[in-house]
Amino acid sequence: MPDSPRRAxxxxxxxxxxxxxxxxxxxxxxxxxxxxxxxxxxxxxxxxHAYVAPAPRRVEATGGATIEVQFDADFTAYSTEIIQGAVEAGAELGVGVVLSIRRGEDRTAAWARDLIAAGRRALIAVTSQLTSPQLAALSRARLPLVLIDPLNLPRTRVTSIGSTNFAGGLAATQHLLSLGHRRIAYVGGPATAACNQARMHGYRAAMEAAGVPVPPGYVRTGHFRYQDGVVNGAALLDLAQTPTAIFGGSDETALGVMEAARARGLRIPEELSIVGFDDTQLARMASPPLTTVRQPLREMGGVAVRTALRLAAGEKVDSHHVELATELIVRGSTATAL
Incomplete structure (x- = not known):
C-alpha cells in the first residue's frame, strides 16, 4: 500500500x-x-488518535495464525467456490480461515481495530468496494489486504486477484458468433465494476471485430444475481427486435435469463442461446446444462490465501495484480442460429 496518514x-x-x-x-x-x-x-x-495496535510484521504459516475472508453480500454459488479454495489452501498451510459478511456501511472506523483485536493476520475481501479511508485504516494497522474481483479499482496500489475477464467475454461472444448469431445481447453486473467492464469490453470487441453492430438496449447492467437476470432478460425479450443469443455476466444472471425465456415459451437453445460466466455448480445443474466461461474461482481463493500469508510475513509479491486464465466450457445451452 502507498503512504498513508502517520499511525499513532x-x-x-x-x-x-x-x-x-x-x-x-x-x-x-x-x-x-x-x-x-x-x-x-x-x-x-x-x-x-484512532490508535490501532499493529499486527506482527512476520507470521509463520502455523502456530494459530488466522486470515479473514470477508464478503460484502450473502453467500452465493460464486462465493462457495472461492471459500472452498481458500479453506483448502488454509488447511494445507496450517492457517485458520475465518469467513464473515460485512457490508460497506459496516466497515466503520473501528473495523481495522476489530480485525487486529480478533487476531487476524491478513484480510481477503471478495467483490468489495473499499473507500480510501477504509484502505488507510488497514494500512495504519499494518494489516495486509488482498482483494478478489474488486468492484472498484482503488487509486492506491492494492494487491488483487482476478481472472482474464476480457478474454472470457471475448471467447463467449466469439462462440456465439461462430454459431451464426448476430443479434447478441449482454446482461452484466454493476456498471462500474472492473470485472463487469472487462467482460463487457470483451463482448464489444468481438462484435466490432466481426463487423456486427450492437443495437440500442442490447447491453444491460444490474447485479450478478438471478433476479437481475430475470428482469433484464425479460426486458431484452420484450424488445421489437429480440436477440437470438444472450451472454450473461455470471451463471446466476444467465439462469435468470433462462427463466425469462421459459416464461415466454422460448426453447433453449433452439430459439435462444445463452452463455454464462463462472462455471459454478449452477451451470452444471441447469437444464439444459449451461455453456459458460470457467473462472478458476477455487484457484483464486487459494492464491489469495498464499499471497496474504506472504504479505503478512513481510515478503514482497511479484505482481500487485494476478489474473488467472479463463476457459470457455461448451454445454447444451447454445446452438446454431436459426
Whole structure:
C-alpha cells in the first residue's frame, strides 16, 4: 500500500496524556494498577488518535495464525467456490480461515481495530468496494489486504486477484458468433465494476471485430444475481427486435435469463442461446446444462490465501495484480442460429 496518514504510536498517546508509555500499555492490556482517572484519560486519547495496535510484521504459516475472508453480500454459488479454495489452501498451510459478511456501511472506523483485536493476520475481501479511508485504516494497522474481483479499482496500489475477464467475454461472444448469431445481447453486473467492464469490453470487441453492430438496449447492467437476470432478460425479450443469443455476466444472471425465456415459451437453445460466466455448480445443474466461461474461482481463493500469508510475513509479491486464465466450457445451452 502507498503512504498513508502517520499511525499513532504508544509514545504519541503517552505524550498527549502526560504519562509514560508503560502506563498506556497497561491500559491497553487491561491492567488494574492504573488510577481510574488516568485510565479514562488514556482510553479517550487512544480513541481520539484512532490508535490501532499493529499486527506482527512476520507470521509463520502455523502456530494459530488466522486470515479473514470477508464478503460484502450473502453467500452465493460464486462465493462457495472461492471459500472452498481458500479453506483448502488454509488447511494445507496450517492457517485458520475465518469467513464473515460485512457490508460497506459496516466497515466503520473501528473495523481495522476489530480485525487486529480478533487476531487476524491478513484480510481477503471478495467483490468489495473499499473507500480510501477504509484502505488507510488497514494500512495504519499494518494489516495486509488482498482483494478478489474488486468492484472498484482503488487509486492506491492494492494487491488483487482476478481472472482474464476480457478474454472470457471475448471467447463467449466469439462462440456465439461462430454459431451464426448476430443479434447478441449482454446482461452484466454493476456498471462500474472492473470485472463487469472487462467482460463487457470483451463482448464489444468481438462484435466490432466481426463487423456486427450492437443495437440500442442490447447491453444491460444490474447485479450478478438471478433476479437481475430475470428482469433484464425479460426486458431484452420484450424488445421489437429480440436477440437470438444472450451472454450473461455470471451463471446466476444467465439462469435468470433462462427463466425469462421459459416464461415466454422460448426453447433453449433452439430459439435462444445463452452463455454464462463462472462455471459454478449452477451451470452444471441447469437444464439444459449451461455453456459458460470457467473462472478458476477455487484457484483464486487459494492464491489469495498464499499471497496474504506472504504479505503478512513481510515478503514482497511479484505482481500487485494476478489474473488467472479463463476457459470457455461448451454445454447444451447454445446452438446454431436459426
Amino acid at each position: 504510536t504508544l509514545a504519541t498517546v503517552a505524550a498527549s496524556a502526560g504519562v509514560s508509555v508503560a502506563t498506556v500499555s497497561k491500559v491497553l492490556n487491561g491492567r488494574s494498577d492504573v488510577a481510574p482517572a488516568t485510565r479514562s484519560l488514556v482510553q479517550s486519547l487512544l480513541q481520539q
